[in-house]
Amino acid sequence: xxxxxxxxxxxxxxxxxxxxxxxxxxxxxxxxxxxxxxxxxxxxxxxxxxxxxxxxxxxxxxxxxxxxxxxxxxxxxxxxxxxxxxxxxxxxxxxxxxxxxxxxxxxxxxxxxxxxxxxxxxxxxxxxxxxxxxxxxxxxxxxxxxxxxxxxxxxxxxxxxxxxxxxxxxxxxxxxxxxxxxxxxxxxxxxxxxxxxxxxxxxxxxxxxxxxxxxxxxxxxxxxxxxxxxxxxxxxxxxxxxxxxxxxxxxxxxxxxxxxxxxxxxxxxxxxxxxxxxxxxxxxxxxxxxxxxxxxxxxxxxxxxxxxxxxxxxxxxxxxx
Numbered sequence: 001x002x003x004x005x006x007x008x009x010x011x012x013x014x015x016x017x018x019x020x021x022x023x024x025x026x027x028x029x030x031x032x033x034x035x036x037x038x039x040x041x042x043x044x045x046x047x048x049x050x051x052x053x054x055x056x057x058x059x060x061x062x063x064x065x066x067x068x069x070x071x072x073x074x075x076x077x078x079x080x081x082x083x084x085x086x087x088x089x090x091x092x093x094x095x096x097x098x099x100x101x102x103x104x105x106x107x108x109x110x111x112x113x114x115x116x117x118x119x120x121x122x123x124x125x126x127x128x129x130x131x132x133x134x135x136x137x138x139x140x141x142x143x144x145x146x147x148x149x150x151x152x153x154x155x156x157x158x159x160x161x162x163x164x165x166x167x168x169x170x171x172x173x174x175x176x177x178x179x180x181x182x183x184x185x186x187x188x189x190x191x192x193x194x195x196x197x198x199x200x201x202x203x204x205x206x207x208x209x210x211x212x213x214x215x216x217x218x219x220x221x222x223x224x225x226x227x228x229x230x231x232x233x234x235x236x237x238x239x240x241x242x243x244x245x246x247x248x249x250x251x252x253x254x255x256x257x258x259x260x261x262x263x264x265x266x267x268x269x270x271x272x273x274x275x276x277x278x279x280x281x282x283x284x285x286x287x288x289x290x291x292x293x294x295x296x297x298x299x300x301x302x303x304x305x306x307x308x309x310x311x312x313x314x315x316x317x318x319x320x321x
Contacts, residue, residue: 068183074244091144108131112128138300173203173245177289223291226287258279
């Protein structure tokens with residue numbers, strides 16, 4: 001993983017902060033590393049006012065921002081780790097463009113939470129936005145890294161590199177997750193035009209295939225923190241240290257048989273309808289989430305940091321690597 005020095009990076013990313021002194025400190029530091037992966041409306045893609053927005057400046061556009069997942073900073077040059085399925089459509093399009101097709105998808109942006117800052121007798125609230133300029137994905141695991149063009153305007157709170165944990169996770173470890181469950185919908189009615197991630201906590205409930213095997217052959221683990229759509233790509237971090245154990249991949253769900261009522265096409269009348277009961281499958285969340293060990297992203301980060309050459313994907317790590 002890319003480690004950074006103790007200096008503030010000139011492009012809006014700070015290096016890893018000193019060790020936290022409290023749980024609140026841990027959560028605030030993690031929060032400053034997390035971004036929303038989003039599709040903004042056209043007027044915010046190349047905005048005249050810059051790339052740091054206030055609540056008033058984007059009030060009309062905010063409701064048309066689509067947050068599709070989460071990610072977090074793993075290198076001071078603006079490298080974001082996320083889940084591959086969050087950006088799969090853009091990976092596929094890059095391959096089509098390489099074959100001569102024209103772009104058809106809207107551009108991706110990373111939205112950066114910014115705390116309120118004093119302004120006159122009140123405070124300004126808003127967020128920063130950074131274009132995604134390249135993507136490298138894993139062929140085997142649900143992982144991708146994104147390179148950002150960091151905001152030109154100064155951020156009130158620069159992004160912080162989230163350092164990897166110094167050990168693998170084990171069953172029973174207390175963990176937290178941070179991201180954007182259900183996109184902006186969770187906060188939009190309360191806060192208006194604010195980008196603000198949410199936390200959940202729990203334990204590592206299982207490691208796969210089983211505890212005790214070498215880390216490179218046990219890439220997946222399970223958590224009992226509540227995972228929702230939009231959390232994908234966010235960090236799973238050790239609560240004691242604030243260091244990342246892994247990346248949220250998906251929420252666990254199972255298929256179950258239920259009886260569904262289907263309206264008959266030939267109902268007697270508009271006021272009298274008849275229904276037929278049919279057996280069907282529905283997916284039911286079971287309260288667990290799946291995650292991938294952060295060490296599986298080392299090769300991706302090294303690939304996207306190579307000068308001059310960005311590949312659309314890299315092969316999986318071999319057990320000997």
